[in-house]
Amino acid sequence: MENKILDVIDMSVEGEGIARENNLVYFIDGAVEGEKVEAEFIKQKDNLVWCKLVKVIEPSYRRADPPCPYFEKCGGCKIMHLNNETQALFKMLSLKRTIKKVTNLDVDILDTIQSPLDTRYRNSIQLKVDRNPDGNVDIGFYESRSHNLVSINDCLVCNEKNIDLIRILKEYLQTSRLNVQSVFASFWDDNLSILVQTDDGECEQELYDALIGAFNDVSLWCSKQYVASTLLNYKEARHFAGPERITINFDGFKIEVSPLDFIQANIEVAKILYNEIASKVGTNKVVLDLFSGIGITSLKFAQNNNYVCSIEQIRNSVESAKKLAIENGLQDKIIQHCGDCAEILPTLEFSETEKQNLVVFLDPPRKGAGKALIEALKNLNPNTIIYMSCNPTSLAKDVRDLLDTYKIESMQAYDMFPQTNNIESLTVLTKKDS
Ligand SMILES: C[S@@+](CC[C@H](N)C(=O)[O-])C[C@H]1O[C@@H](n2cnc3c(N)ncnc32)[C@H](O)[C@@H]1O
Structure with a gap:
């Protein structure tokens, strides 16, 4: 099929440029609203056509030059071709559009809170590893919508320690027979917490030696299962070498983390968000902290003289949360449930008094809270629900199911993941009759 010249009139929530012609809707990766572009056909389903950007004929003032050499191949940073101001606007509008589509409500979304760092902000990295038939090792990320590996030496959204790690892993795996398939790592200053997925779930002391030769402290874990961000899968993961947990200082708290614990990837934005949530919760309340991870928000609520009851599914994280509460002297104010x-x-x-003072904070994984939990929340009937979300679609569905008794007080996107189309947000809901 011949390439088409298209006028881009809109952006999809995925970050593609949208054009319309003859009852067809075109989605063009890398095109920006307001541009005239040349696009190459990729595939069609009904009246929807997906295209590849061939040339920008008339560029938009919203376009930025992506500084990453892997931008066109790698599936990670889908909106690196938008300038920072437009990225913030895109996230606000995508959130608004998703809420409208699911709930039919026109919500005033506050301006997006931008990240203090727009590159090098990630302290954690998730890498795929491939050993080629010639013995060479590729480390990187998947191409957009495929399982083809894009081999990388750098990733501009990850901090420099992660880049040192890529180099060290490449060097090590080039001479070792260890069959690593994926890696999940996070850095805290010069301390590394790392989980490697190998074909037999085993690891090598020499890998630990190579890592401890480069970094201050290393907690090494291994697993046969796929290293995904849904950490609930790590039932078979086992500690291999170094301390089980790395001790870090997070916003004044002494915190211990293992690779099995969920920790936000952009610590600077996480601190801003947690402070905002703590201020919205206030003081002298009973706070339900749902999907509480290792309990950082619980600590913040307890520090503000609230009584906290937390629920988290990963046992390892609940154990960490219990230790943290004790180490930070807040154990009398927090009860953890696993x-x-x-x-x-x-x-x-x-009790009735507790119910009147109840605030619920929830921070579910991508799939959202779900019908059963929303039903349980409605039965509990708290005055305020504060919902932190990493997925506008599941947020919209959960909010829709609350709207018979709750109204949206405020909604705002936080740019936890600059350059990517991921949208983190904070929503406050209050009871309609309060
Ligand atoms: C997005 S993280 C939030 C963690 C924490 N609020 C934080 O900011 O560090 C979601 C957490 O929910 C946990 N989780 C996932 N599904 C769960 C469920 N059905 N019940 C309880 N916890 C769950 C995960 O293990 C993870 O720790």
């Missing part, structure tokens, strides 16, 4: 929020919540009992 299990599925939707199962545990209906079993909790609160």
Whole structure:
């Protein structure tokens, strides 16, 4: 099929440019609203056509020159071709559009809170590893919409320690027979917490030696299972060498983390968000902290003289949370429950006074809270629900299911992942009759 010249009139929530012609809707990766572009056909389904950007004929003032050499291939940074101001606007509008589509509400979304760093902001990295038939090792990320590996030496959204790690892993794996498939690593100053997925779930002391030769402290874990960000899969992961947990200082708290614990990837934005959430919660309340991870928000709420009841499914994280509460002297103010929020919540009992003082904070994974938990929340009937979300679609569905009794007080995107189309947001809901 011949290339088409198209006028880009809109942007999809995925970050593609949208053009319309003869009842067809075109999605063009890398094109910006307001541009005239040349596009090459990739595939069509009904009246939807996906295209590749061939040439920008008339560029938009919103376009930026992507500084990353892998931008066109790598599936990670889908909106690096938008300038920072437009990225912020894109996230606000995408959130608004998703809420409208699911709930039919026109919500005033506050301006996006931007990240203090727009590159080198990630302290963690998730890498795929491939050993070629010639013995060479490729390390990198998948191409957009495929399982083809883009081999990288640098990633501009990750901090420099992660880049040192890529180099060290490449050098090590070139001479070792260890069959690594993926790696999940996070850095805290010069301390590394790392989980490697190998074909047999085993690891090598020599890998630990290579890492400890380069970094101050290393907690090395291994697993046979796929190293995904859904850490619930890590049932088979085992500690291999170094300390089980790395001790870090997070916003004044002494915190211990292992690679099995969820920690936000952009610490600077996480600090801004956590402070905002703590201020919205206030003081002298009973706070339900749902999907609480290792309990950083619980610590912040307890520090502000609130009583906290947290629920988290990963046992390892709950153990960390208990230790943290003790080490930070806040154990009398936090009760941790381990299990599925939707199962545990209906079993909790609160007095009438506690119920009147109740604030719920939830921060679910990408799939959202889900019907059963939303139903349990409605039965509990707290005055305020504060919802932190990393997925506008699941947020919109959960909010829709709350709208018979709750109204949206505020909604705002936080740019936790600059250059990517991921949207983190904070929503405050209050009871309609309060
Ligand atoms: C987005 S993280 C938030 C963690 C924490 N609020 C933080 O900021 O560090 C989601 C957490 O929910 C946990 N989780 C996922 N599904 C769960 C469920 N059904 N019940 C309880 N916890 C769950 C995950 O293990 C993860 O720690």
